[in-house]
Amino acid sequence: MTTNPVKITARNVQVYYGDNHAIKDVNVDIEDKTVTAFIGPSGCGKSTFLRCINRMNDTIDICRVQGDILIDGEDIYDRKVDPVQLRAKVGMVFQKPNPFPKSIYENVAYGPRIHGLARGKAELDEIVEHALKRAAIWEEVKDRLNAPGTGLSGGQQQRLCIARAVATEPEVLLMDEPCSALDPIATAQVEELIDELRQNYSVVIVTHSMQQAARVSQKTAFFHLGNLVEFGETDRIFTQPEDPRTESYITGRIG
Amino acid sequence: MSDTPVTKRKGSLLVQDARTIKRNRAEKRFQMYGIAAISIGMLMLVILLTTIIARGTGAFQQTFITLNVPLLAEKLDKKGNRDLADIKKVSTFGYAPLMQAAFEAKVAELGIETDLKPKKMAALLSKDAAAQLRNFVLENTDLIGETVEFQFLAQSRVDGYLKQRVTRDSIAKDKNINATQLDLVDALVASGHVVKKFNLDFIIGSDASDARPEAAGMGTAMMGSFFMMLVVLSLALPIGVAASIYLEEFAPKNWITDIIEVNISNLAAVPSIVFGILGLAVFINYMHLPNSAPLVGGLVLTLMTLPTIIITTRASLKSVPPSIRDAALGVGASKMQSVFHHVLPLAAPGILTGTIIGLAQALGETAPLLLIGMVGFIASNPPETIAEGLMSPNSAMPAQIYEWAKRADPAFYERAWGGIIILLVFLITMNAIAVLLRRRFERRW
Numbered sequence: 001m002t003t004n005p006v007k008i009t010a011r012n013v014q015v016y017y018g019d020n021h022a023i024k025d026v027n028v029d030i031e032d033k034t035v036t037a038f039i040g041p042s043g044c045g046k047s048t049f050l051r052c053i054n055r056m057n058d059t060i061d062i063c064r065v066q067g068d069i070l071i072d073g074e075d076i077y078d079r080k081v082d083p084v085q086l087r088a089k090v091g092m093v094f095q096k097p098n099p100f101p102k103s104i105y106e107n108v109a110y111g112p113r114i115h116g117l118a119r120g121k122a123e124l125d126e127i128v129e130h131a132l133k134r135a136a137i138w139e140e141v142k143d144r145l146n147a148p149g150t151g152l153s154g155g156q157q158q159r160l161c162i163a164r165a166v167a168t169e170p171e172v173l174l175m176d177e178p179c180s181a182l183d184p185i186a187t188a189q190v191e192e193l194i195d196e197l198r199q200n201y202s203v204v205i206v207t208h209s210m211q212q213a214a215r216v217s218q219k220t221a222f223f224h225l226g227n228l229v230e231f232g233e234t235d236r237i238f239t240q241p242e243d244p245r246t247e248s249y250i251t252g253r254i255g
Numbered sequence: 256m257s258d259t260p261v262t263k264r265k266g267s268l269l270v271q272d273a274r275t276i277k278r279n280r281a282e283k284r285f286q287m288y289g290i291a292a293i294s295i296g297m298l299m300l301v302i303l304l305t306t307i308i309a310r311g312t313g314a315f316q317q318t319f320i321t322l323n324v325p326l327l328a329e330k331l332d333k334k335g336n337r338d339l340a341d342i343k344k345v346s347t348f349g350y351a352p353l354m355q356a357a358f359e360a361k362v363a364e365l366g367i368e369t370d371l372k373p374k375k376m377a378a379l380l381s382k383d384a385a386a387q388l389r390n391f392v393l394e395n396t397d398l399i400g401e402t403v404e405f406q407f408l409a410q411s412r413v414d415g416y417l418k419q420r421v422t423r424d425s426i427a428k429d430k431n432i433n434a435t436q437l438d439l440v441d442a443l444v445a446s447g448h449v450v451k452k453f454n455l456d457f458i459i460g461s462d463a464s465d466a467r468p469e470a471a472g473m474g475t476a477m478m479g480s481f482f483m484m485l486v487v488l489s490l491a492l493p494i495g496v497a498a499s500i501y502l503e504e505f506a507p508k509n510w511i512t513d514i515i516e517v518n519i520s521n522l523a524a525v526p527s528i529v530f531g532i533l534g535l536a537v538f539i540n541y542m543h544l545p546n547s548a549p550l551v552g553g554l555v556l557t558l559m560t561l562p563t564i565i566i567t568t569r570a571s572l573k574s575v576p577p578s579i580r581d582a583a584l585g586v587g588a589s590k591m592q593s594v595f596h597h598v599l600p601l602a603a604p605g606i607l608t609g610t611i612i613g614l615a616q617a618l619g620e621t622a623p624l625l626l627i628g629m630v631g632f633i634a635s636n637p638p639e640t641i642a643e644g645l646m647s648p649n650s651a652m653p654a655q656i657y658e659w660a661k662r663a664d665p666a667f668y669e670r671a672w673g674g675i676i677i678l679l680v681f682l683i684t685m686n687a688i689a690v691l692l693r694r695r696f697e698r699r700w
Binding site: 061 | 596
């Protein structure tokens with residue numbers, strides 16, 4: 001398997017929620033143009049760690065992050081970093097599809113508009129179309145761009161959210177259990193999409209489904225009780241896990 | 256076979272056991288209590304509304320007496336030059352003889368037999384009638400010299416007689432009217448010259464002195480309420496919304512914000528008269544704003560309404576799902592952008608509803624107005640500019656109702672009920688707007 005350049009580096013990352021030590025000393029290198037899956041039992045800290053990468057944890061008052069997370073060698077927790085600028089670079093898709101209660105067009109156009117990515121309506125239209133195409137939803141919605149985004153089906157809503165995330169031209173795409181609220185058909189569509197997105201982005205996906213991790217990711221990280229237990233090629237993690245805890249989890253003994 | 260500790264009797268599903276019967280009875284009983292409570296509430300509401308309507312609708316009708324008044328030029332415009340300044344010099348005393356003559360002529364024309372002197376006949380007209388005629392002449396100076404048919408307000412006893420409030424028995428000791436005068440009224444009613452009809456002046460006119468309840472109206476007080484609401488809306492809405500957005504979305508959650516939160520909730524429960532004395536001390540005694548001015552009333556009611564607006568606004572901000580905030584932050588919106596572009600529009604219907612309910616509450620508030628001098632006899636004309644409306648002494652609708660209710664003449668009592676109808680129409684309209692706004696802008700996500 002070819003190795004891609006490292007996009008995200010985490011060194012000695014500790015996260016505390018008040019007195020609760022949620023992430024314990026995590027070190028990981030996440031590669032560009034790769035899908036990296038975070039797996040692990042509920043409450044193991046995988047979502048928490050994911051939310052550190054675009055500083056979404058800043059919105060939680062009691063949350064403290066220590067250690068370094070670097071994107072392209074730049075420390076995102078540096079005091080000079082504005083989290084708003086960071087989030088334009090690191091897009092995020094949430095567990096529950098959460099389109100804005102506005103039109104499909106407005107949902108996608110919002111990001112480019114606030115970041116000033118488009119000069120004029122024509123360019124914005126182009127960005128919206130491009131983003132919707134990349135999220136593989138263009139054909140379904142091109143005739144009703146002014147319909148409310150909340151009127152779409154669950155799977156369509158999630159792809160709309162992915163379109164919204166890619167419209168701002170991020171470099172990293174974080175996905176927090178993007179398929180947990182979707183039916184199997186919609187899940188298959190989103191998984192296919194994730195595989196395509198790998199061409200352009202470094203994708204990090206948190207998932208509860210080991211099958212999904214095996215299907216979409218090239219690298220897998222197994223979290224347990226706030227520790228990063230094992231990280232490596234997805235194929236190897238699922239066939240020859242080194243750590244007994246990983247083995248127990250993927251064989252269904254803990255979880 | 257192991258023996259079980261609990262022995263459960265086997266029975267048919269078709270037969271209810273004692274426990275089930277007891278449980279079902281308890282449930283039935285509870286439902287009956289609920290229905291009884293609602294019925295009592297509804298009954299009280301029906302009694303309230305029917306009383307108000309039964310007693311108040313009379314105030315919207317007034318008795319008028321139609322006379323043909325000769326507008327004699329030699330009395331009203333002695334110089335004959337139709338100069339408005341000269342015509343204005345003729346006071347209402349100059350008009351009284353004309354009206355007496357007109358009344359006498361009308362009685363003679365109809366062939367009504369009466370012992371009354373013209374002055375006693377004219378006493379059936381309102382004390383405000385001469386002023387009514389004078390205002391009419393000042394507006395239509397070209398009619399001087401002609402005879403005009405004019406509808407005068409009847410005095411309140413005549414009005415009461417037509418509304419069955421005044422009877423021949425009840426006037427035995429009344430100096431304002433006697434049986435002979437009532438005979439004349441009966442005759443004029445028969446000939447169609449005394450009629451009871453809708454009186455717009457009750458809604459748009461200004462208050463009148465104790466001696467002429469028939470001329471009193473809500474209009475000026477309505478303007479007072481309007482200007483107060485203007486002040487409340489333009490201050491309480493921006494301040495309240497800004498405070499709630501800051502507290503809800505930006506402020507750190509610590510003991511200081513906890514204390515502020517508790518205090519806002521407490522402020523909402525402070526009796527309104529306390530805000531009144533605060534207004535008196537701060538706005539009038541310290542800042543020397545004018546007494547009785549709607550500006551001061553508005554400021555006091557703003558203080559009173561703020562907690563309501565802050566509490567409802569915070570509740571509607573809280574009800575916006577956090578996923579919307581996450582979504583906005585996730586695409587790189589700043590905190591303020593996420594609030595103003597996404598959270599606030601979703602919370603707007605709730606904020607508007609809260610504001611309107613707060614305004615309705617302020618509109619019906621009387622107690623604080625007592626202390627800043629907005630309750631009392633204020634018969635000024637409707638203000639012409641906004642500044643004048645804010646600064647000149649005025650009353651407010653509930654204060655006007657209170658003022659009427661405490662006067663001696665039962666004619667004012669009727670007007671108080673009528674005023675309540677007007678106030679209720681305003682409140683119901685505002686609440687209906689609140690409901691409509693909520694329906695119209697409510698979004699599901």
